[in-house]
Amino acid sequence: MKPATWFKPFETIDRGSRITILTIWIVMVGGFWVLASTGSKHLFPTPGQVCEGFISLFNEGLVVHIASSLALCFKATFFSLLISLLIAYASPLPFLKPLAVAMSRIRYLPLTGITFYLAILVSDARTMQVSVLMIFMSLYFITSLLAMLKDIPVEEIDHARSLKCSRWEVLWEVVIKGRIDYVIDMLRQNLAITWMMLVTVESILVAAGGLGVLIKNSDKFMNHGRIVALQLVILAVGLLLDAGLNALRKGFFRYSTF
Amino acid sequence: MTAYEQKHTLLHVDNLSVVYDGKTIIKNISFEEKDTVVPGREQGQIIAFLGRSGRGKSTLFRTLTGLEAPTTGRVLIPDYSKTVHDGQQPAKMVEEGDVGFVNQKYTLFRHKTVEQALAFALRRSPLSATEKAEKINQYLADWGLEKVKMQYPNELSGGQRQRTAILEQLLNSGHYMVLDEPFSGLDIGNIDNVRKAFQLINRSSELSTVIFSTHDIELAVELADSIYIIGYPRENGSPGTSGTIIRHFDLKKMGLAWSEKLNSDHYDCIKEIRDIMLSS
Ligand SMILES: Nc1ncnc2c1ncn2[C@@H]1O[C@H](COP(=O)(O)OP(=O)(O)OP(=O)(O)O)[C@@H](O)[C@H]1O
Ligand SMILES: [Mg+2]
Numbered sequence: 001m002k003p004a005t006w007f008k009p010f011e012t013i014d015r016g017s018r019i020t021i022l023t024i025w026i027v028m029v030g031g032f033w034v035l036a037s038t039g040s041k042h043l044f045p046t047p048g049q050v051c052e053g054f055i056s057l058f059n060e061g062l063v064v065h066i067a068s069s070l071a072l073c074f075k076a077t078f079f080s081l082l083i084s085l086l087i088a089y090a091s092p093l094p095f096l097k098p099l100a101v102a103m104s105r106i107r108y109l110p111l112t113g114i115t116f117y118l119a120i121l122v123s124d125a126r127t128m129q130v131s132v133l134m135i136f137m138s139l140y141f142i143t144s145l146l147a148m149l150k151d152i153p154v155e156e157i158d159h160a161r162s163l164k165c166s167r168w169e170v171l172w173e174v175v176i177k178g179r180i181d182y183v184i185d186m187l188r189q190n191l192a193i194t195w196m197m198l199v200t201v202e203s204i205l206v207a208a209g210g211l212g213v214l215i216k217n218s219d220k221f222m223n224h225g226r227i228v229a230l231q232l233v234i235l236a237v238g239l240l241l242d243a244g245l246n247a248l249r250k251g252f253f254r255y256s257t258f
Numbered sequence: 259m260t261a262y263e264q265k266h267t268l269l270h271v272d273n274l275s276v277v278y279d280g281k282t283i284i285k286n287i288s289f290e291e292k293d294t295v296v297p298g299r300e301q302g303q304i305i306a307f308l309g310r311s312g313r314g315k316s317t318l319f320r321t322l323t324g325l326e327a328p329t330t331g332r333v334l335i336p337d338y339s340k341t342v343h344d345g346q347q348p349a350k351m352v353e354e355g356d357v358g359f360v361n362q363k364y365t366l367f368r369h370k371t372v373e374q375a376l377a378f379a380l381r382r383s384p385l386s387a388t389e390k391a392e393k394i395n396q397y398l399a400d401w402g403l404e405k406v407k408m409q410y411p412n413e414l415s416g417g418q419r420q421r422t423a424i425l426e427q428l429l430n431s432g433h434y435m436v437l438d439e440p441f442s443g444l445d446i447g448n449i450d451n452v453r454k455a456f457q458l459i460n461r462s463s464e465l466s467t468v469i470f471s472t473h474d475i476e477l478a479v480e481l482a483d484s485i486y487i488i489g490y491p492r493e494n495g496s497p498g499t500s501g502t503i504i505r506h507f508d509l510k511k512m513g514l515a516w517s518e519k520l521n522s523d524h525y526d527c528i529k530e531i532r533d534i535m536l537s538s
Contacts, residue, residue: 153365155361155363155365156365156367156368158320158325158359158361158365159359159361159365159366159367159423160367161325161354161355162323162325162354162355162357162358162359162427162431163355163358163378163379163426163427163430163431164355164382164430164431165355173367173378174367177369178367178368178369180369253369254410255368255369255410255411255412255413257412
């Protein structure tokens with residue numbers, strides 16, 4: 001273990017060094033938290049306050065709210081996955097390509113514009129929540145799927161063609177079957193955006209509950225401990241989803257080594 | 259010198275050129291290869307393309323296999339689905355899938371193991387499932403791929419990927435195959451394997467035609483019965499910038515084809531080819 005090498009670009013370090021570096025960072029963050037929460041004009045609630053906040057949240061049915069948020073998230077993800085894959089997989093067809101490209105460009109439209117039109121079409125608030133999330137997720141999802149399709153080397157397409165694959169077979173083998181692991185990874189990356197937006201979207205309909213509603217309520221009472229505790233819970237659930245999808249990809253697809 | 263006869267045309271390339279973004283990569287490429295008949299044995303044809311880097315060999319191969327349409331000209335192959343007419347086999351323009359192609363990068367399906375890839379190559383074969391499995395196992399053993407048959411391309415060495423790519427096309431396309439630099443990145447044992455495979459294909463059917471490119475002149479002279487050299491022709495004294503055939507060596511006519519061992523005539527030929535390539 002040579003701390004001097006820790007500041008050398010591209011240096012490979014041993015396991016012991018990695019653990020030491022990680023420990024140093026955790027201690028530094030923890031120390032910063034304790035320091036920042038002491039004094040008269042404190043920036044953060046103390047670890048004790050966060051703990052109290054967490055307990056009070058738990059007593060108010062935190063688990064039910066998490067389940068409600070996850071249900072909304074999964075529902076929106078499912079529909080957006082369906083739509084995005086359909087549009088992206090159809091994009092190799094010259095006639096349908098403009099559709100996919102246009103969908104991907106629409107992500108520059110502001111959120112309010114889209115919700116305005118949605119409000120005209122949809123009256124039920126829960127449907128509204130799902131639709132907003134679904135549309136936003138789809139736009140980003142289509143964008144990353146199109147990038148993935150563009151990155152498929154010509155050689156791979158040619159290889160399939162030279163093996164007497166029809167063009168539809170090429171689409172099926174090279175693009176759809178050959179790149180499922182990429183789709184899972186894109187889902188993972190886009191889930192971060194959805195999970196982040198979820199809180200905002202949930203405040204549309206307070207009655208349906210969810211983490212967004214909890215955070216809004218805590219906001220009102222300026223309860224810092226609760227807010228930070230909630231943020232940590234949201235972060236943890238998001239990271240758990242992330243890790244789950246990663247494990248799924250690596251577990252099912254041995255060749256997926258990126 | 260082996261007695262031989264030339265029968266019907268197997269490959270006819272007529273005034274081929276490819277232009278990318280206004281830049282002519284290859285031009286005026288015309289040649290014809292016929293079925294060579296040697297009494298008493300099945301004799302296929304092996305054609306080599308030599309040329310320095312960037313002269314357009316890979317570009318030519320993509321058009322020969324129908325993967326890319328040429329800017330001008332055409333590639334014709336016999337159409338065996340039609341009956342002989344006036345003593346001539348009707349011809350057709352080459353289409354993707356007519357010709358097996360192994361590219362320079364040994365591309366494979368990233369989601370198929372060696373065994374799955376070979377099974378996929380045989381998917382349209384009329385053989386029964388057990389016959390297919392037997393055939394695949396035989397090939398895996400012959401080509402030294404048995405131990406890696408459960409592995410994905412990203413878990414294979416360059417040479418193993420290469421052999422899998424060649425095998426796929428062998429199983430899939432039958433007798434007409436184009437290979438772009440099949441010998442690069444192989445060790446001496448692997449080169450021997452591919453060389454044996456060439457000879458095997460060559461003797462397996464009268465019509466089998468293997469076209470390959472290489473930077474190894476000696477190997478080309480040893481294996482091929484016809485060698486084309488792609489280079490930049492001299493135009494008004496200065497070298498041009500588009501590749502074309504600058505020389506054709508018909509090793510059959512020269513009495514150099516199908517020899518067991520290379521003799522001094524072969525080495526003279528190798529030296530001549532080297533000089534032509536250096537000045538193109
Ligand atoms: N897609 C492309 N667009 C423009 N130019 C290209 C393209 N592909 C190839 N070229 C050019 O065409 C020329 C011939 O390339 P090609 O790959 O056919 O050469 P090669 O003879 O196979 O070379 P090597 O022996 O190095 O494989 C090169 O000058 C290359 O820069
Ligand atoms: Mg090349």
